[in-house]
Amino acid sequence: xxxxxxxxxxxxxxxxxxxxxxxxxxxxxxxxxxxxxxxxxxxxxxxxxxxxxxxxxxxxxxxxxxxxxxxxxxxxxxxxxxxxxxxxxxxxxxxxxxxxxxxxxxxxxxxxxxxxxxxxxxxxxxxxxxxxxxxxxxxxxxxxxxxxxxxxxxxxxxxxxxxxxxxxxxxxxxxxxxxxxxxxxxxxxxxxxxxxxxxxxxxxxxxxxxxxxxxxxxxxxxxxxxxxxxxxxxxxxxxxxxxxxxxxxxxxxxxxxxxxxxxxxxxxxxxxxxxxxxxxxxxxxxxxxxxxxxxxxxxxxxxxxxxxxx
Amino acid sequence: xxxxxxxxxxxxxxxxxxxxxxxxxxxxxxxxxxxxxxxxxxxxxxxxxxxxxxxxxxxxxxxxxxxxxxxxxxxxxxxxxxxxxxxxxxxxxxxxxxxxxxxxxxxxxxxxxxxxxxxxxxxxxxxxxxxxxxxxxxxxxxxxxxxxxxxxxxxxxxxxxxxxxxxxxxxxxxxxxxxxxxxxxxxxxxxxxxxxxxxxxxxxxxxxxxxxxxxxxxxxxxxxxxxxxxxxxxxxxxxxxxxxxxxxxxxxxxxxxxxxxxxxxxxxxxxxxxxxxxxxxxxxxxxxxxxxxxxxxxxxxxxxxxxxxxxxxxxxxxxxxxxxxxxxxxxxxxxxxxxxxxxxxxxxxxxxxxxxxxxxxxxxxxxxxxxxxxxxxxxxxxxxxxxxxxxxxxxxxxxxxxxxxxxxxxxxxxxxxxxxxxxxxx
Numbered sequence: 031x032x033x034x035x036x037x038x039x040x041x042x043x044x045x046x047x048x049x050x051x052x053x054x055x056x057x058x059x060x061x062x063x064x065x066x067x068x069x070x071x072x073x074x075x076x077x078x079x080x081x082x083x084x085x086x087x088x089x090x091x092x093x094x095x096x097x098x099x100x101x102x103x104x105x106x107x108x109x110x111x112x113x114x115x116x117x118x119x120x121x122x123x124x125x126x127x128x129x130x131x132x133x134x135x136x137x138x139x140x141x142x143x144x145x146x147x148x149x150x151x152x153x154x155x156x157x158x159x160x161x162x163x164x165x166x167x168x169x170x171x172x173x174x175x176x177x178x179x180x181x182x183x184x185x186x187x188x189x190x191x192x193x194x195x196x197x198x199x200x201x202x203x204x205x206x207x208x209x210x211x212x213x214x215x216x217x218x219x220x221x222x223x224x225x226x227x228x229x230x231x232x233x234x235x236x237x238x239x240x241x242x243x244x245x246x247x248x249x250x251x252x253x254x255x256x257x258x259x260x261x262x263x264x265x266x267x268x269x270x271x272x273x274x275x276x277x278x279x280x281x282x283x284x285x286x287x288x289x290x291x292x293x294x295x296x297x298x299x300x301x302x303x304x305x306x307x308x309x310x311x312x313x314x315x316x317x318x319x320x321x322x323x324x325x326x327x328x329x330x331x332x333x334x335x336x337x338x339x340x
Numbered sequence: 341x342x343x344x345x346x347x348x349x350x351x352x353x354x355x356x357x358x359x360x361x362x363x364x365x366x367x368x369x370x371x372x373x374x375x376x377x378x379x380x381x382x383x384x385x386x387x388x389x390x391x392x393x394x395x396x397x398x399x400x401x402x403x404x405x406x407x408x409x410x411x412x413x414x415x416x417x418x419x420x421x422x423x424x425x426x427x428x429x430x431x432x433x434x435x436x437x438x439x440x441x442x443x444x445x446x447x448x449x450x451x452x453x454x455x456x457x458x459x460x461x462x463x464x465x466x467x468x469x470x471x472x473x474x475x476x477x478x479x480x481x482x483x484x485x486x487x488x489x490x491x492x493x494x495x496x497x498x499x500x501x502x503x504x505x506x507x508x509x510x511x512x513x514x515x516x517x518x519x520x521x522x523x524x525x526x527x528x529x530x531x532x533x534x535x536x537x538x539x540x541x542x543x544x545x546x547x548x549x550x551x552x553x554x555x556x557x558x559x560x561x562x563x564x565x566x567x568x569x570x571x572x573x574x575x576x577x578x579x580x581x582x583x584x585x586x587x588x589x590x591x592x593x594x595x596x597x598x599x600x601x602x603x604x605x606x607x608x609x610x611x612x613x614x615x616x617x618x619x620x621x622x623x624x625x626x627x628x629x630x631x632x633x634x635x636x637x638x639x640x641x642x643x644x645x646x647x648x649x650x651x652x653x654x655x656x657x658x659x660x661x662x663x664x665x666x667x668x669x670x671x672x673x674x675x676x677x678x679x680x681x682x683x684x685x686x687x688x689x690x691x692x693x694x695x696x697x698x699x700x701x702x703x704x705x706x707x708x709x710x711x712x713x714x715x716x717x718x719x720x721x722x723x724x725x726x727x728x729x730x731x732x733x734x735x736x737x738x739x740x741x742x743x744x745x746x747x748x749x750x751x752x753x754x755x756x757x758x759x760x761x762x763x764x765x766x
Contacts, residue, residue: 058650065652066544072536073553076626079619080556083563083571132451139448155456161673161745162462163680165708166734169715170462173469173731195458202455228441256564259682259712285683288566292573292687300574307567314562318555 084311091308094301104269104282108298111306113271113282118255118313120272121189121265121283125254129194130201130247137205137243142231160199167192168260176264183278184266192260197250204249208242209235241328248321255313258285284310466735472502473728474735477510481732484511487693487710489717489726496723504725512707512733514696519706519740521697522610522685523678526617531671533618534625539655541626542633554627561623569687572616577607577688580615581701588701602699608690610697610704616684621674628670632663665751672748676741682708707737 102110136156140149171192175182182188212235220230236243266280273279287306290299474481476499490505497506537557541550581604591601636659644654660667690703691713697704711730718726 058653062650062652065655066540068532069536069540069544072533073540075533076537076560076622077553077556080560082576083567084559086571086575087567132454135448135451136454139445139452143445143449144452149452152452152456155459157749158742158745159455159459161676161680161741162459163682163708163737163741165680165682165711166466166738167462169711169730169734170465172715173727174461174465178465195454198455198458202452226441228444252562256562256566258564258566259708262712263715285564285566288564288570289683289687291570303570307570310564310567314564315559318558318562322555322558 087304087307087311091304095305095308099305103271104287104302106269107294107296108302109269111284111287111302111309113268114284114287114306115309117265117268117272117282118284120186121193121261121281122251122254124186124190125193125197126247126251128190129197129250129254132194133198133201133246133250134205134243136198136202137246138209138231138236140202141206141209142235156199156202159195160203164196164257165259167196168263171260172263182276184264184280185275185277186265186272186279186281187276189261189265189281192264193254193257196257196260197253200253201243201246201250204246205239205243208239208246211242212238241324244324245321248317248324252314252317255310255317256285258289261285262289284313463738466731466738470728470731470735472500473510473725473732475500476502476504476725477729477732481510481512482516483513485514485695486511487714489721492720492722502725503723505721505723508721508725510729512710512736514694515705515707515710515733516736516740517696518610518689518704519679519708519737522613522617522689522704522706523675525610525614526621526678527671527675529614529618530621530625530674531667534622534674535629535660535667537622537626538629538633539659541630543651543655550630554630557623557627560619561627565620565681565684566687568616568620568684572612572684572688573608576616577609577612579607580612581605581607598699600700602701604701605690605703608688608703609701610689611700613685613689613704613706616688617678617681620681620684621678624674624677625667625670628673629663629667632666633659636662668751669748672744672751676744676748679706679741679744680708680737681706682712685709686712707733707740711737 099110100115101112103113104110136152140152144152171188174180175188175191176184216234216238217230220234225234261283265283267286268280268282272281284306287299287303288310291303294300486509488507488509490508492505494506496503498504537553541553545553585604588601588604591597593601640662641654641658644658645651649657685706686709689705689709691705691709692703693705693710711733714726714730718730721727
């Protein structure tokens with residue numbers, strides 16, 4: 031743009047007949063502006079729905095919000111959300127522990143013990159698994175864990191297994207990327223000091239990779255928090271607090287009430303759904319903020335990465 | 341958040357140095373033991389002492405050689421694993437399988453296979469469940485649009501030895517068409533919006549603002565799909581149908597435009613579904629494109645500008661061409677997510693069975709939404725045939741998303757080595 035505007039005609043030349051070259055320039059200037067206007071429009075089309083959704087949920091939920099929602103359990107047509115909040119925390123925490131442990135181990139294996147070109151089948155399986163629709167996993171979980179092979183019934187265990195497998199590819203991928211981004215010089219230094227490889231991995235390699243791994247686990251928690259389809263037929267739903275047993279005991283979770291608006295028009299149920307939606311949005315934004323804080327804190331300590339940001 | 345997931349490219353990507361091979365884990369620990377017992381052992385801790393080697397063996401010449409610990413008499417050499425040269429206690433300590441040094445790599449190796457096992461399990465479980473239904477439903481499952489569970493109160497009949505209620509008739513053409521149709525409309529809308537957003541974020545906005553936009557993208561990616569459904573069902577759909585009804589009624593009744601004409605109804609249908617799906621896959625596209633744009637080497641773009649190109653021209657001819665394969669890959673990943681999206685579609689599509697959508701306003705259904713909404717009804721089929729048919733549907737959906745995902749990766753590998761993101765967009 032700089033180049034084009036520099037070649038604009040001088041004031042004295044206004045009256046001169048419009049040449050083909052000038053026309054060409056005008057056209058290019060027009061298209062340049064049009065393209066950027068289109069980009070601004072695109073930006074608006076991204077930002078507006080976010081504001082609309084979040085503000086819309088807040089506007090519907092806040093006027094009727096009462097804190098009793100957090101201390102009472104659900105009833106047949108609405109009520110509180112204590113059981114759903116506790117259930118969601120149990121499920122998300124369980125997925126972070128189970129999926130996190132398995133995913134991080136898998137990621138370390140792929141990054142440390144598998145050369146970049148090898149392990150193709152493991153990486154491929156992980157990638158394909160991340161593309162499997164969650165409803166398919168939930169359905170298989172129902173067939174295999176709830177009724178078929180294991181006969182666990184609607185249960186926390188079935189939900190945890192299905193959701194963990196759902197999030198493992200994400201944790202594996204982010205762990206692998208984070209470890210591979212640790213400079214080779216770190217490992218060479220550790221080796222030069224005579225560290226055992228396991229010790230070097232723990233103390234030297236994993237430490238700078240930790241923020242990336244943590245972000246992966248947080249992404250997994252956000253996914254587990256927002257999933258509904260695989261939970262409907264594994265955890266089902268319960269109006270009471272989760273019992274301290276892994277199998278044969280349905281669990282409540284926050285996304286279920288939101289889905290119930292399609293089955294009823296009762297104002298109490300709709301209100302219940304909006305309260306759950308409000309809690310979900312708050313939790314999601316909380317997770318995002320935590321992840322951003324982690325990332326920004328580490329970027330401050332890693333000056334060599336800042337050249338990438340512009 | 342996306343930045344950490346996207347792209348394995350970068351400095352740290354070089355192959356790992358061989359010093360970290362799993363085989364050599366116990367070297368340094370065993371060294372002090374040899375220093376106490378044998379001066380030469382300290383030089384070659386993994387090798388046996390010379391007097392205990394068979395005369396003339398290959399190892400005896402290598403023990404004191406410059407090859408050091410990694411000579412032929414290394415860990416795999418004679419006596420390397422707790423051989424007679426090592427004091428008994430030390431050997432047990434070094435060689436015990438349960439030591440973290442030796443155990444963890446194996447555990448990790450085993451754990452790394454879990455995705456593979458899970459994937460195989462999913463495929464096998466679905467196939468076993470669905471095979472009878474595949475045999476009975478036959479090829480017309482893909483050419484007809486009908487969903488009839490049959491008469492549950494009549495005695496079961498049997499086709500090809502598979503019991504099912506009489507009159508059971510299933511055809512998923514409408515579901516397959518609905519899935520593909522809504523996803524492609526969503527993709528067609530999301531690509532320009534996502535790429536445009538990424539361009540302005542990287543090229544024009546100051547750092548602080550682009551961070552803000554990144555936050556919006558993350559929120560958009562993080563919002564659970566049921567909340568999209570709730571918003572689409574109670575707010576956006578009705579708004580859309582109310583405000584677009586006058587336009588929809590004025591569209592002429594000619595072959596192509598007829599698709600956009602008609603009563604807008606209550607706001608549940610193909611258009612609402614596609615728009616909601618657009619929003620759901622936007623973060624993947626925008627965030628990936630943004631991260632790819634940041635990797636475009638600055639001198640390349642500067643060269644284009646130096647040639648006298650306008651911003652948009654250099655963008656079209658240089659920047660976008662540079663990242664093309666990555667954008668294609670991200671698009672197909674977005675498509676994969678749209679194809680498999682369940683809850684939002686189940687809430688805003690108006691889940692109708694047995695016909696494809698005649699206009700963009702009419703109710704429709706997708707495979708994923710049909711599975712989640714039909715499972716309760718399928719349980720009432722005592723013969724279990726409806727559940728088997730849903731398993732067949734799940735296989736069809738799995739196959740479609742598999743083709744999309746593998747296609748994306750092959751496409752990208754062919755064009756260039758750009759790393760693809762994994763992610764439901766967060």
